[in-house]
Amino acid sequence: xxxxxxxxxxxxxxxxxxxxxxxxxxxxxxxxxxxxxxxxxxxxxxxxxxxxxxxxxxxxxxxxxxxxxxxxxxxxxxxxxxxxxxxxxxxxxxxxxxxxxxxxxxxxxx
Amino acid sequence: xxxxxxxxxxxxxxxxxxxxxxxxxxxxxxxxxxxxxxxxxxxxxxxxxxxxxxxxxxxxxxxxxxxxxxxxxxxxxxxxxxxxxxxxxxxxxxxxxxxxxxxxxxxxxx
DNA sequence: GAGGCATATTCCTGTCAAGGCATATTACAT
DNA sequence: ATGTAATATGCCTTGACAGGAATATGCCTC
Numbered sequence: 696x697x698x699x700x701x702x703x704x705x706x707x708x709x710x711x712x713x714x715x716x717x718x719x720x721x722x723x724x725x726x727x728x729x730x731x732x733x734x735x736x737x738x739x740x741x742x743x744x745x746x747x748x749x750x751x752x753x754x755x756x757x758x759x760x761x762x763x764x765x766x767x768x769x770x771x772x773x774x775x776x777x778x779x780x781x782x783x784x785x786x787x788x789x790x791x792x793x794x795x796x797x798x799x800x801x802x803x804x805x
Numbered sequence: 806x807x808x809x810x811x812x813x814x815x816x817x818x819x820x821x822x823x824x825x826x827x828x829x830x831x832x833x834x835x836x837x838x839x840x841x842x843x844x845x846x847x848x849x850x851x852x853x854x855x856x857x858x859x860x861x862x863x864x865x866x867x868x869x870x871x872x873x874x875x876x877x878x879x880x881x882x883x884x885x886x887x888x889x890x891x892x893x894x895x896x897x898x899x900x901x902x903x904x905x906x907x908x909x910x911x912x913x914x915x
Numbered sequence: 916g917a918g919g920c921a922t923a924t925t926c927c928t929g930t931c932a933a934g935g936c937a938t939a940t941t942a943c944a945t
Numbered sequence: 946a947t948g949t950a951a952t953a954t955g956c957c958t959t960g961a962c963a964g965g966a967a968t969a970t971g972c973c974t975c
Contacts, residue, residue, distance in 0.1 A: 697814070697820065698814070698815050698816070698817050698820055701811045701812070701814040701815035701820070702811070702812070702815030704807070704808070704811040705808050705811035705812030705815045706808070706962090706963075707808050708963090710807065710808055710811070717887060717888060722921080722922090723921070723922055723923090724920095724921065724922085733964080733965075733966090734921080734922070734923090735922090735923075735924080735964090735965080735966085735967095736963075736964060736965085737922090738921095738922055738923050738924085739923085739924085739963085739964090740963095741922095741923095742923080742924090754972085756921095756972080756973070757919095757920060757921055757922085757971085757972055757973055757974095758920090758921055758922080758972095759921080759922070763888070763891065765888070765891035765892040768885065768888040768889075768891060768892070769891075769892045771885060772885050772888075772889065775878065775881060775882050775885065777827060778827060778873070778875070778878040778882075779878075779882065781873065781875035781878060781879075782875040782876075782878070782879045816932090816933080818933090832951080832952090833951070833952060833953090834950095834951070834952085843934080843935075843936090844951085844952070844953090845934090845935080845936080845937095845952090845953075845954080846933075846934060846935085847952090848951095848952060848953050848954085849933080849934090849953085849954085850933095851952095851953095852953080852954090864942085866942080866943070866951095867941085867942055867943055867944095867949095867950065867951055867952090868942095868950090868951060868952080869951080869952070
């Protein structure tokens, strides 16, 4: 279900975290510092993100390095694929082409 | 901001509405019927979707025909673009290629 | 193994948004 | 103009969830 992905990213701070991690992996305190969040809330958001598989952590020394996991984004991308027909010009051209062919057929039958 | 798009689609019934409208435009009652929602909540959800520009209605007789608007989906798609590097194999191949070129350069300098 | 950072968890509180139900509005037909 | 079907809005209650502050846990270093 995509609703979980959506609801998780609908929280502005979490979206910001994703935008930060998209540039490079970060520790909790780095994230908190960059986004001016308190450490506890940062940890909480990261927990939510991690539970959803959007993010993963690898321990390094005393700290935890968080980074994005591709899977959920890929999933979302595949879902969006369905709607691409609405604006994809190549597809529109294809449609026009098919229409023309139909016309030709019609005229041919006359 | 994409948070609005996300928060709107995080509501399961609204996502369902989008999935229905993706197949074809529908009137309010049709949607309510298909998804077994009460008419008032359906109207409310449609209002939210319309206010966000995800959906638009055209009056036809006594009813309102709702359909998807491409813009927001396109926007979302462009946003996702940024993350595509994470799984897109073509890009990974490209990266490898660039790396190889670097190596060649290095060796050439020796 | 004690002290010190880095991170995680808990409890509390307030806010916000969805559902249910009643009702209002609009557009059409006659 | 009045009745009627289609849709929209208002009000209320309830549940979910984010932030704040305090505290707990984990993991190094010495």
